[in-house]
Amino acid sequence: MVKQTIQIFGRIKPTKKTLAVYSMDHQEETGASLEFVIPRDLVDGFINNKRECYKFRFQKVFDQHVKQDEIFEEIAKPVAESVLSGYNGTIFAYGQTGSGKTFTITGGAERYSDRGIIPRTLSYLYERFSQDSSMMYSTHISYLEIYNEVGYDLLDSRHEASRLEDLPKVMIMEDPEQNIHLKNLSLQQSANEEEALNLLFLGDTNRMIAETPMNQASTRSHCVFTIHLCRREPGSATLRRSKLHLVDLAGSDRVSKTGLDGMLLTEAKYINLSLHYLEQVIIALSEKNRSHIPYRNSMLTSVLRDSLGGNCMTTMIATIAVDKRNLDESISTCRFAQRVALIKNEAVLNEELDPALLIARLKREILSLREELAMVTGDQRDEQLTAEEIQRLDEVVNVFLNDPDPDVTLSLGPDMRKIQHCFFLLKSMILDKKRDKARL
Numbered sequence: 310m311v312k313q314t315i316q317i318f319g320r321i322k323p324t325k326k327t328l329a330v331y332s333m334d335h336q337e338e339t340g341a342s343l344e345f346v347i348p349r350d351l352v353d354g355f356i357n358n359k360r361e362c363y364k365f366r367f368q369k370v371f372d373q374h375v376k377q378d379e380i381f382e383e384i385a386k387p388v389a390e391s392v393l394s395g396y397n398g399t400i401f402a403y404g405q406t407g408s409g410k411t412f413t414i415t416g417g418a419e420r421y422s423d424r425g426i427i428p429r430t431l432s433y434l435y436e437r438f439s440q441d442s443s444m445m446y447s448t449h450i451s452y453l454e455i456y457n458e459v460g461y462d463l464l465d466s467r468h469e470a471s472r473l474e475d476l477p478k479v480m481i482m483e484d485p486e487q488n489i490h491l492k493n494l495s496l497q498q499s500a501n502e503e504e505a506l507n508l509l510f511l512g513d514t515n516r517m518i519a520e521t522p523m524n525q526a527s528t529r530s531h532c533v534f535t536i537h538l539c540r541r542e543p544g545s546a547t548l549r550r551s552k553l554h555l556v557d558l559a560g561s562d563r564v565s566k567t568g569l570d571g572m573l574l575t576e577a578k579y580i581n582l583s584l585h586y587l588e589q590v591i592i593a594l595s596e597k598n599r600s601h602i603p604y605r606n607s608m609l610t611s612v613l614r615d616s617l618g619g620n621c622m623t624t625m626i627a628t629i630a631v632d633k634r635n636l637d638e639s640i641s642t643c644r645f646a647q648r649v650a651l652i653k654n655e656a657v658l659n660e661e662l663d664p665a666l667l668i669a670r671l672k673r674e675i676l677s678l679r680e681e682l683a684m685v686t687g688d689q690r691d692e693q694l695t696a697e698e699i700q701r702l703d704e705v706v707n708v709f710l711n712d713p714d715p716d717v718t719l720s721l722g723p724d725m726r727k728i729q730h731c732f733f734l735l736k737s738m739i740l741d742k743k744r745d746k747a748r749l
């Protein structure tokens with residue numbers, strides 16, 4: 310078991326504005342820090358009585374110039390490595406609308422080098438499979454969208470043809486061991502990188518896109534791309550199953566700021582509500598001695614239950630826009646990250662036995678034990694008792710029952726078939742006697 314607190318990273322979105330309101334520091338012992346300094350004249354038209362300096366700690370903060378390959382190397386690769394070893398992993402991006410969550414998790418469409426964590430992780434995993442001929446790997450993909458508290462399968466083949474509401478809804482089922490199962494969420498096998506990327510593309514095409522005044526192509530839903538991995542040594546009955554959730558959360562903006570109405574306001578309320586429940590879970594987890602964690606309040610927290618305070622190695626990326634107008638949202642994102650950093654997870658190696666291989670192995674074992682037993686007893690006991698053997702046993706049982714000596718024994722040798730036959734005879738005799746008695 311690996312006990313680990315959730316790792317938190319910050320990523321600053323590039324901005325054209327030159328006014329620097331933040332500074333970064335990195336020290337070996339304490340990790341990185343991100344500081345916002347708000348000069349008094351920054352709050353236009355008002356006297357700024359608020360604090361001027363806000364400092365937050367992260368594992369590492371990536372400044373504006375940092376490219377996608379470095380983000381993958383530093384954040385996603387270690388998680389992918391532990392997933393390869395059989396641990397569950399989650400990487401989730403949290404931040405306000407337009408701060409770069411989708412860019413970080415999925416990537417930008419303009420340049421190949423803008424590929425985000427999902428395509429790079431897929432590429433890395435398939436490369437690792439091909440390098441390791443001592444193991445057999447199989448991969449399945451699922452892609453869940455949570456929109457207004459309802460789950461949809463982004464890989465459902467009917468998605469493009471139907472309206473969102475017409476699609477089967479993904480339901481949460483809980484088994485007696487309180488494990489979560491998602492009904493109606495398809496698991497698609499992907500034999501190679503190309504197939505996996507096609508699934509990602511299909512899912513992204515199906516994502517619910519709506520426009521808000523803040524972002525021309527804002528994603529108003531939570532998306533969970535999951536890579537399900539199964540690893541086995543050829544011939545071994547032991548397999549390791551692990552899951553990697555790559556999560557792009559909806560924008561964390563406060564409703565009042567976004568200036569929305571109608572349907573978009575309903576969406577924003579749902580987003581706020583589910584992020585509020587996420588925060589509630591995170592607060593509960595970071596408090597000592599809290600026994601009840603309110604995972605069941607929302608679909609997002611139910612789906613991410615293992616990732617938050619459970620069997621998972623979890624990493625959060627706080628995406629931060631440092632423009633002047635976004636400062637309060639950035640500070641609230643960093644505050645959220647500080648709470649997340651307190652959560653302790655316990656990741657266990659997900660090892661299990663393949664039932665089909667186990668049965669085959671047990672059958673082989675039974676056969677060899679039978680052969681061993683036959684060698685010891687000198688008897689072959691595979692076949693049924695012969696008619697002669699049965700007749701002989703009937704005689705032996707009769708002699709035994711009719712012998713007046715109370716200490717007489719029935720000697721049958723170590724053959725279970727003969728012992729069972731004698732018990733069967735005795736039982737039918739007793740039943741006959743009972744029936745005769747009842748008739749009298």
Ligand SMILES: Nc1ncnc2c1ncn2[C@@H]1O[C@H](COP(=O)(O)OP(=O)(O)OP(=O)(O)O)[C@@H](O)[C@H]1O
Nearest residue numbers: 322405406407408409410411412417527528559560
């Ligand atoms: N690090 C970055 N480098 C270059 N461009 C970026 C970066 N981060 C974000 N962008 C650009 O900023 C815009 C908004 O980013 P993105 O769509 O990823 O935001 P988001 O946080 O996912 O928003 P939403 O909450 O609406 O989903 C996009 O055009 C994206 O390409």
